[in-house]
Amino acid sequence: MMTVLHIISIAAIPALIVFILIFAALRGVKIYEVFVEGAKEGFQVAVRIIPYLVAMLVAIGVFRAGGAMEMLGTIVGPITTLIGMDPEVLPLAILRPLSGSGALGVMSELVTTHGPDSMIGRMASVMMGSTETTFYVMAVYFGSVGVYRTRHAVPGGLTADFVGIISAVLVTQLFFG
Amino acid sequence: MLNYIWLGLILAGIIAALSTDVSDLLSDKYRNEKPIDIVLTLEDGIEPAAGKEVDGTMTINLEYLHTFYGLDRVEDGLHTFTVHLTFSSSEKAVARVPVQEEFPSIWDEMTEAQPTDDDALAGSIIIVNRAGTETYNAEFTPDPLRFIGLQRVTNDGIVSYASTAVTIAIGLIGIMALWLGVMKVAEEAGLVQTIASGLRPIMTRLFPDVPANHPAMGAMILNISANMLGLANAATPLGLKAMEELNKLNKKVGTATDAMCTFLVINTSSVQLIPATVIAIRASAGSANPTEIIVPMILATATATIAGITAVKLLQRLPVYRKQLD
Numbered sequence: 001m002m003t004v005l006h007i008i009s010i011a012a013i014p015a016l017i018v019f020i021l022i023f024a025a026l027r028g029v030k031i032y033e034v035f036v037e038g039a040k041e042g043f044q045v046a047v048r049i050i051p052y053l054v055a056m057l058v059a060i061g062v063f064r065a066g067g068a069m070e071m072l073g074t075i076v077g078p079i080t081t082l083i084g085m086d087p088e089v090l091p092l093a094i095l096r097p098l099s100g101s102g103a104l105g106v107m108s109e110l111v112t113t114h115g116p117d118s119m120i121g122r123m124a125s126v127m128m129g130s131t132e133t134t135f136y137v138m139a140v141y142f143g144s145v146g147v148y149r150t151r152h153a154v155p156g157g158l159t160a161d162f163v164g165i166i167s168a169v170l171v172t173q174l175f176f177g
Numbered sequence: 178m179l180n181y182i183w184l185g186l187i188l189a190g191i192i193a194a195l196s197t198d199v200s201d202l203l204s205d206k207y208r209n210e211k212p213i214d215i216v217l218t219l220e221d222g223i224e225p226a227a228g229k230e231v232d233g234t235m236t237i238n239l240e241y242l243h244t245f246y247g248l249d250r251v252e253d254g255l256h257t258f259t260v261h262l263t264f265s266s267s268e269k270a271v272a273r274v275p276v277q278e279e280f281p282s283i284w285d286e287m288t289e290a291q292p293t294d295d296d297a298l299a300g301s302i303i304i305v306n307r308a309g310t311e312t313y314n315a316e317f318t319p320d321p322l323r324f325i326g327l328q329r330v331t332n333d334g335i336v337s338y339a340s341t342a343v344t345i346a347i348g349l350i351g352i353m354a355l356w357l358g359v360m361k362v363a364e365e366a367g368l369v370q371t372i373a374s375g376l377r378p379i380m381t382r383l384f385p386d387v388p389a390n391h392p393a394m395g396a397m398i399l400n401i402s403a404n405m406l407g408l409a410n411a412a413t414p415l416g417l418k419a420m421e422e423l424n425k426l427n428k429k430v431g432t433a434t435d436a437m438c439t440f441l442v443i444n445t446s447s448v449q450l451i452p453a454t455v456i457a458i459r460a461s462a463g464s465a466n467p468t469e470i471i472v473p474m475i476l477a478t479a480t481a482t483i484a485g486i487t488a489v490k491l492l493q494r495l496p497v498y499r500k501q502l503d
Contacts, residue, residue: 050343058334167476
């Protein structure tokens with residue numbers, strides 16, 4: 001299982017690029033010219049994201065640096081414990097939609113201190129994969145096309161996060177409880 | 178809603194920082210301006226005098242030090258630390274005490290909170306009287322600390338995250354250019370449209386506003402596939418390509434369309450089938466079966482995705498959100 005996954009993760013990108021290039025070349029596409037033409041946009045897209053990313057990351061930075069996460073933890077802690085979420089896992093649940101690297105740090109720390117095969121380690125692992133860094137994705141994706149009125153994307157994304165976190169807790173208990 | 182969440186995150190951070198700061202001040206957690214009694218030893222016949230820069234040692238009773246800060250842990254005995262001194266007169270010196278393992282945890286905390294970058298607790302030493310040929314009774318006062326929570330918000334939150342945002346964006350340029358180039362080639366070859374036609378029944382239902390043969394469909398499928406395989410490097414550029422195509426159908430620049438919101442929620446709910454990073458972390462932590470979390474994780478993420486799609490599909494009908502499209 002591990003080796004199969006390993007091979008997929010290594011081979012997927014080169015295989016995809018080679019496949020597309022050969023396929024296009026056979027169809028008579030001037031691949032080099034077209035590639036360069038498309039790649040030109042890379043810079044503008046990256047630069048266009050900057051203001052959105054700054055706005056989002058600074059807010060998340062203030063939230064984390066000020067210690068609001070610990071404070072939120074003490075407020076919602078009693079509720080989440082009821083559904084079987086260990087208080088140790090709660091920071092991960094709060095951080096998951098806000099910061100990908102932050103959540104990964106917390107998750108790997110939980111896995112290392114409590115052991116990967118403990119309930120906490122398993123719950124943290126499942127939670128890490130159960131949802132994405134909503135606010136980062138939103139800043140980057142919407143920012144790249146200059147969208148700032150996000151309509152129902154935020155409540156929709158947060159619903160997914162909330163359900164993802166809760167199901168991670170319940171499914172882990174179901175599988176390993 | 179994003180406006181309120183944005184403000185909420187910032188306010189929550191500042192309020193949390195401020196309330197810790199105020200409670201630290203009220204409880205006088207850092208014992209600002211209060212001197213600690215120590216014994217200072219200057220070896221090799223060094224006499225304290227203005228302008229002299231020397232290394233000495235200071236001896237503190239750990240039990241006394243813990244009581245001083247109101248800490249529980251009581252450990253008996255004297256402890257000796259190195260101290261770097263810069264004398265401004267024969268009695269006063271600026272002191273730097275390099276971090277030691279035996280320090281009470283509060284000193285580590287204070288060292289970190291001090292504005293100086295070195296791993297030493299800064300403070301001042303005043304010599305009270307001579308106790309022996311090389312020893313002096315003295316008072317050590319760590320530099321006062323106030324509003325360190327707010328300082329942390331400014332330095333770690335605002336300043337460092339603002340530059341992190343730019344670092345992330347700049348770091349995306351290369352990989353973005355690569356995938357946008359590859360995508361353009363795939364598009365010219367008609368490959369993107371071919372991929373889209375296979376999944377047409379699902380895609381037209383998810384994105385009824387997007388024409389079935391529109392290039393956005395192909396780009397979205399490629400993005401979702403890359404996400405499923407856990408290829409984050411490829412997924413973001415492909416997703417941005419899809420957003421660009423979706424934006425071509427947008428009649429109101431600056432406002433998200435229904436299709437954009439649906440696509441975004443699919444992305445934020447994660448449709449990962451192979452969580453390579455999580456598995457790697459579990460394996461390196463010595464798990465007996467690092468991949469055992471794949472099935473429960475897929476169940477959890479699938480539930481999240483379904484809930485997210487259901488939510489956007491219901492929410493997009495609300496008059497509040499409809500009105501924003503006009």
